[in-house]
Amino acid sequence: SGDLFCGVRIQHRSSLLKFGREVPNVSCETQWLICLKSLPALLPLVSDGHAEISYCAGAGQTGRIEPNYPKVCGHQGNVLDIKWNPFIENIIASCSEDTSVRIWEIPEGGLKRNMTEAVLELYGHSRRVGLVEWHPTTNNILFSAGYDYKVLIWNLDIGEPVKMIDCHTDVILCMSFNTDGSLLATSCKDKKLRVVEPRSGRVLQEASCKNHRVNRVVFLGSTKRLLTTGVSRWNTRQIALWDQEDLSMPLIEEEIDGLSGLLFPFYDADTHMLYLAGKGDGNIRYYEIGSEKPYLSYLMEFRSPAPQKGLGVMPKHGLDVSACEVFRFYKLVTLKGLIEPISMIVPRRSETYQEDIYPMTPGTEPALTPDEWLSGVNRDPILMSLKEGYKKTSKIVFKAPVREKKSVVVNGIDLLENVPPRTENELLRMFFRQQDEIRRLKDELSQKDIRIRQLQLELKNLRNSPKNN
Helix, strand or coil: CCEEECCEEEEEECCCEECCEECCCCCEEEEEECCCCCCEEECCCCCCCCCEECEEECCCCECCCCCCCCEECCCCCCEEEEEECCCCCCEEEEEECCCEEEEEECCCCCCCCCECCCCEEEECCCCCEEEEEECCCECCEEEEEECCCCEEEEECCCCEEEEEECCCCCCEEEEEECCCCCCEEEEECCCEEEEEECCCCEEEEEEECCCEEEEEEEECCCCCEEEEEEEECCCCEEEEEEECCECCCCCEEEEEECCCCCEEEEEECCCCEEEEEECCCCCEEEEEECCCCCCEEEEEEECCCCCCCEEEECCHHHCCHHHCEEEEEEEEECCCCEEEEEEEECCCCCCCCCCCCCCCEECCCCCECHHHHHCCCCCCCCEECCCCCCCCCCCCCCCCCCCCCCCCEECCEECCCCCCCCCHHHHHHHHHHHHHHHHHHHHHHHHHHHHHHHHHHHHHHHHHCCCCC
């Protein structure tokens, strides 16, 4: 149906996992979050054949969500990925099987009615689009990866693709940026791990992962290392640590277990903590990343009997600093139809601000404009302190460019030229699109025929008028 839901049921546990031990459950209450406010947290709740995505935000009014609760429903195909803008908190980028990337502006206070019109529609991929990623330090630069094996870089100030990365030979599975956004790491279905210079599209490092089939990749902050999750030659789940400047061989490889669900890595650069969560698992493992061998130190894991379908993360400025909360997940539990917050808390008796676990962290102000970044400038993110709590200081407002529909040419290639369909769904979409185009052309032809007859009649009247005689 191509819908984005803007209401989710949330289960809140009064007990929270602490590093080193788990506090027993005291009570459990169920809430329905329907009034969405600030501090958006992405919840990637997309499943195969399902096109509904939810998001939640900070605190809100509670109550039961009605079946006809407003939602975003502008895509013509299943929604495959969504990402919140890191600098403008009410802007969402989404991509879909309908080959489009769309930018949505959620009104203050949440949706009052169904939203069908995006503030910006981006067409450049010839097949469905599976991934979107915002640049970590530059405002209005968006990356999208499609099943046409291409990564497009969009400048949203003009609403056009400005660069194309065309080095992949199969579907791109994951994208991750380093701290300043000067490098892009990708994992691909062709069993290769790549580190790419995004502006030129040049592949700096490439690894052929025969013994470790990579699924997900994440840059480990400014450590110049990558971590990947995947499957070993014996079909066991595995993680590997890499030097970004030499992908000839991983620094370490570690077997996790023999389960089949994808492993999703989450890295917290402020505490050097790595969290591993498997699709279909009920637990979340966490590790400490070090600069020396053995590099990866297992600490503990959060256990839950409810399997997770997907996980989202609250931005740093949305955490409860007074409770020494250093990470918060939002866990989708499909069997119960709810979302459960899971907080990671460092147990401290002191009530003062803990500067050792809350260093300066990337804030909500962009460090670069699109033109600066495209010209070759790299800049670290602008940092903020969490000591005074989060205050919405960003005055950036998204302004959609006014543009006419035209061909999209990048690197001398028209991205919208006709491409033969590969699947039945693509064939049907192309058929209906052509039918709409035929109807539009017939209407235009009919109107022009009417106009021609009117002009012919006027010309005949002018010839027969007494003045001409």
